[in-house]
Each structure stands twice: as structure tokens, then as C-alpha cells.
Amino acid sequence: MPDDAYPLPFTGTPPQSTAPAPAPAPAPAAPLDVAALDDAALIARYDARIPRYTSYPTAVQFHPGVTEATLRGWLAGLPATAPVSLYLHVPFCRVLCWYCGCHTTAVTGAAVARSDGPVAQYVETLLAEAALWAGALGRRQPVTHLHWGGGTPSIVGPERWRRLMAGLADRFAFAPGAQIAAELDPRTLDAEMIAALAETGVNRVSLGVQDFDARVQMAVNRVQPYELVAAKVAALRAAGVGGLNLDLMYGLPHQSVASVVDTAEKALALNPDRIALFGYAHVPWMKKHQTLLPEAALPGPAERLAQFRAAAHLFERAGLVAIGLDHFARPEDPLARAAAEGRLRRNFQGYTDDPAPVLFGLGASSISALPQGFAQNAAAVPAWREAVAAGRFAIARGVAITPEDRLRADLIERLMCDLALDIAARCRLAGADPQRFAGLLPALDAMAADGLLERQGWRIRMSRRGRPFVRGAAALFDAYLDAAGTRHARAV
Numbered sequence: 001m002p003d004d005a006y007p008l009p010f011t012g013t014p015p016q017s018t019a020p021a022p023a024p025a026p027a028p029a030a031p032l033d034v035a036a037l038d039d040a041a042l043i044a045r046y047d048a049r050i051p052r053y054t055s056y057p058t059a060v061q062f063h064p065g066v067t068e069a070t071l072r073g074w075l076a077g078l079p080a081t082a083p084v085s086l087y088l089h090v091p092f093c094r095v096l097c098w099y100c101g102c103h104t105t106a107v108t109g110a111a112v113a114r115s116d117g118p119v120a121q122y123v124e125t126l127l128a129e130a131a132l133w134a135g136a137l138g139r140r141q142p143v144t145h146l147h148w149g150g151g152t153p154s155i156v157g158p159e160r161w162r163r164l165m166a167g168l169a170d171r172f173a174f175a176p177g178a179q180i181a182a183e184l185d186p187r188t189l190d191a192e193m194i195a196a197l198a199e200t201g202v203n204r205v206s207l208g209v210q211d212f213d214a215r216v217q218m219a220v221n222r223v224q225p226y227e228l229v230a231a232k233v234a235a236l237r238a239a240g241v242g243g244l245n246l247d248l249m250y251g252l253p254h255q256s257v258a259s260v261v262d263t264a265e266k267a268l269a270l271n272p273d274r275i276a277l278f279g280y281a282h283v284p285w286m287k288k289h290q291t292l293l294p295e296a297a298l299p300g301p302a303e304r305l306a307q308f309r310a311a312a313h314l315f316e317r318a319g320l321v322a323i324g325l326d327h328f329a330r331p332e333d334p335l336a337r338a339a340a341e342g343r344l345r346r347n348f349q350g351y352t353d354d355p356a357p358v359l360f361g362l363g364a365s366s367i368s369a370l371p372q373g374f375a376q377n378a379a380a381v382p383a384w385r386e387a388v389a390a391g392r393f394a395i396a397r398g399v400a401i402t403p404e405d406r407l408r409a410d411l412i413e414r415l416m417c418d419l420a421l422d423i424a425a426r427c428r429l430a431g432a433d434p435q436r437f438a439g440l441l442p443a444l445d446a447m448a449a450d451g452l453l454e455r456q457g458w459r460i461r462m463s464r465r466g467r468p469f470v471r472g473a474a475a476l477f478d479a480y481l482d483a484a485g486t487r488h489a490r491a492v
């Protein structure tokens with residue numbers, strides 16, 4: 001669901017190709033000794049509805065003027081040796097979770113099994129799309145990262161999975177040690193699929209957990225006991241599938257600080273390498289099934305913030321490093337190392353250590369990112385399939401990036417990743433005068449007065465207290481925000 005029109009993890013927009021030179025690595029955000037400020041007052045002031053900045057410009061700025069011809073023109077300038085990342089989207093799940101904001105639909109087991117069913121057709125179209133990319137480039141482009149997202153990519157089953165991975169290896173030149181990641185639903189992951197993942201070199205998996213509390217699970221239409229998740233984690237490890245991420249959520253119906261802490265403790269017991277702790281994005285005006293949730297049981301903004309802080313505290317006490325807005329990782333994990341060294345990136349998949357400046361998006365709704373701009377495939381599966389069957393990229397919209405966009409994208413990305421920013425240094429790298437941002441200093445100082453950040457000249461650093469509000473600081477650099485008038489989910 002590559003749409004940053006509302007904030008979702010692993011479902012935003014592709015990497016910025018805007019990091020010309022590494023900035024000095026910032027020190028970790030330091031706790032500030034601020035006058036105790038009521039959380040409710042902070043939220044009232046800063047909990048605006050703003051994007052998650054998985055790209056800049058965000059998907060709201062995409063328009064139909066970017067077409068297949070635009071993408072082909074951009075591709076013509078891509079050096080043959082440039083390493084790229086691949087994102088493949090599979091928009092199917094067996095059952096819909098009622099909180100879900102991803103681009104997916106529910107399909108029955110019979111529909112999955114049918115050899116002429118929607119999943120089988122989708123797999124064939126993905127293979128044809130991979131051939132289309134290789135044909136347009138006239139070569140097998142080197143690939144360093146492959147990310148399978150959804151929906152639930154593993155729904156395709158072991159045989160089709162092997163076929164897909166072999167087809168991709170035919171069309172692209174995977175670098176030795178390339179990272180191959182997949183988002184998985186533990187409820188539908190069986191032994192044969194785990195064997196296929198291991199056999200095809202998948203070395204990083206992300207399991208959707210969200211919450212272990214039975215009442216919360218019932219309310220969101222996703223029942224998966226702790227024992228089930230623990231068994232799938234053990235099976236993945238036994239098969240040699242390495243890096244494990246768990247997705248957790250706060251702000252779901254019936255969640256409380258106590259229940260989130262209990263879930264966080266159980267998640268820690270599984271000893272993951274990474275944890276993503278996503279704030280539930282309630283956007284029922286875009287995702288109608290979210291109206292099935294008991295809205296009266298949704299925690300309010302102050303309760304959400306308390307839930308986030310309680311879980312974050314627990315993770316850090318257990319030795320995980322806080323990364324960016326909502327991630328935690330073991331200190332030796334590549335994501336934590338990238339964060340410590342100022343190399344963390346933010347893209348369509350969320351936070352990543354992937355340095356590749358180019359992303360090819362395959363599948364319905366996927367977004368490709370090139371130095372010149374973003375190009376998004378048609379979101380509707382039939383439109384995507386028809387275009388690919390006719391030998392065309394299914395580009396429906398996108399945006400070309402201006403030099404001004406590139407500078408602002410860099411400032412926003414560094415702030416979202418480092419929780420710190422040297423405006424003057426980043427402007428210098430882009431050959432720009434930092435004075436153009438002088439008008440933002442009063443707003444930054446207002447955040448500083450509230451204990452959310454520290455400012456020294458052109459340098460700002462979010463405080464520990466301010467971490468959940470980093471999107472508010474990033475939004476100050478967004479030249480489109482006011483003009484768009486778009487509704488996003490809550491910032492906190």
C-alpha cells in the first residue's frame with residue numbers, strides 16, 4: 001500500500017535519492033531536563049494530522065502527468081552498474097484485520113489454490129513485470145535488497161514462491177549477500193512455506209503481531225495466541241531464516257498501558273532483532289473496514305502517548321536501541337549500526353539501512369523511486385495486470401523531484417532518521433543558503449520551549465520527550481503541507 005496520504009509502516013513511498021554526502025553522525029538523542037509539561041498540553045499543541053514522511057514529496061503530490069514514458073526516460077539515465085532495490089507488493093490476505101491500512105484484499109483459500117485464480121494470475125503478472133524491467137534496461141541490473149510486502153506475500157505458497165524467486169534471479173543480478181526480506185503473517189505460515197523461504201535465501205522476516213491480548217485480538221478480527229507466534233518464530237530460526245522483526249501496534253481498541261506492556265514483554269521473550277511499534281492510523285474515510293472497530297474503545301491521544309512511552313521504556317531497558325520514530329533494534333543489528341553511524345534511511349518500507357538510491361516497485365500500487373522522481377503503479381489489480389499483459393509499465397501517477405524538493409527531502413529524511421539535524425551543513429552540501437529557513441526558527445524555538453527539542457544555531461536535536469513529535473518538526477520543512485489540505489492520521 002504505497003500511499004503516504006496516510007501514515008503506515010512498510011506502506012509509504014520509496015527512498016529519496018537525496019543523500020549526496022554523509023553528515024557527521026549525530027549523538028543519540030539526549031534526555032532533556034525540562035520542566036514537567038503535561039502530555040495532554042503537548043498533544044493539544046502538536047498532535048496535528050501530518051504525514052509519516054516515508055517520502056518527500058509525499059504521495060499526496062503524485063499526479064497522472066508522470067507516465068510510463070516518463071519512467072522509461074528516467075531509466076535511460078540509470079548506469080548499468082548502479083545497485084538497485086526491489087519492492088514487490090502482494091495485495092492479498094486470507095482474512096482482513098479491521099485496523100488494516102495496507103493495500104490488500106481478502107481472498108478465500110479456494111481462490112488462493114485455484115490455478116486460474118487471482119493469486120495465480122498475480123504471480124504470473126509479477127513475473128511478466130520483472131521481464132518488462134529487464135527488457136527496458138536491456139540487462140540484469142544489480143540488486144542489493146529485495147523486499148516482499150503486502151498484504152501477505154507468503155500467501156502465494158511454496159511452489160509459486162520458488163517460481164517467483166527463480167524468475168527474479170533470471171531478470172536481475174542479485175549481489176552476493178543481498179538482503180532478502182519478507183513480511184509474513186504467522187497465522188498462515190506453514191512448514192512448507194518456511195522451507196521455501198529458507199531455500200530461496202530469505203534472510204530477514206517481519207511477523208505481524210500487533211497485540212497479544214485476547215480482547216484486543218477479538219476486537220480487531222485477528223486472533224493469534226502467543227504460543228502460535230512463538231512456534232512460528234522457533235520454526236523460522238530452526239530453518240535458518242535469520243533476522244527477525246516483530247510488528248507491534250499501540251492505539252488499538254481496548255489497549256491500555258498495562259496490556260501494551262504485557263505484549264511488549266512477551267515480544268521481548270521471543271528475542272527479536274528488531275521491533276516496530278506503530279501507532280494505529282485510524283483513517284476510516286479511506287479504509288471503510290476500519291468502521292468495524294469499536295470506535296468508543298479506541299484510546300485517546302494522551303493514552304496512546306502513554307502506551308508508546310511505556311513500551312519504548314521497556315524495550316530500551318531490555319537493551320534495544322531506539323531508532324527513529326518507532327523502531328527498536330539490538331545494538332549489533334544492521335539497522336542500529338546504520339543509525340549510530342548516521343546512515344539510516346527512510347523509504348517506502350519505513351526505516352532501512354539500504355543505501356541504494358534507486359528502487360524498482362513491482363506489483364499493484366508499488367512505487368518506484370529514481371533520482372528524477374517517483375512513479376507509482378496502478379493500485380487496482382486489473383488495471384496493473386492489463387498494462388503489464390500489453391507490455392507496458394502500469395504507471396498511473398508520480399512526481400518529478402525539483403532541486404528544492406531534493407533539499408527539503410534531505411532535511412526531512414535526516415530529521416526523521418537521526419532525530420537531529422544540522423540545517424546549515426545539509427544546505428551547504430546542496431549548495432543552498434540556510435537563511436531561506438530562518439523563518440522556521442520561531443516554530444522550532446516554540447518546540448524547544450516545550451522541551452521537545454534543543455536548538456543551537458542551525459542545529460536541532462529532538463529530546464527523548466520529543467521523539468514521538470518528530471513528524472511535527474519535519475513538517476516545518478514541508479513546503480506542500482498547507483496547500484494540500486489532506487487528512488492524515490494523528491502524529492502521536
Ligand SMILES: C[S@@+](CC[C@H](N)C(=O)[O-])C[C@H]1O[C@@H](n2cnc3c(N)ncnc32)[C@H](O)[C@@H]1O
Pocket residue numbers: 007008009010093099100101102149150151152183184185186206207208209210247248249278279280281282
Ligand atoms: C503488511 S502487514 C505485515 C504482514 C502481514 N500482512 C501481517 O499482518 O502479519 C504490515 C504491518 O502494518 C501495520 N499496520 C497495518 N495497518 C495499520 C494501521 N492502520 N496503522 C498502523 N499500522 C498498521 C501492522 O503492524 C502490520 O503488521
Ligand code: SF4
Pocket residue numbers: 092093095096097100101102104150151152185208
Ligand atoms: S494480515 Fe497484514 S496486510 Fe493483511 S489485513 Fe492483516 S495487517 Fe493488513
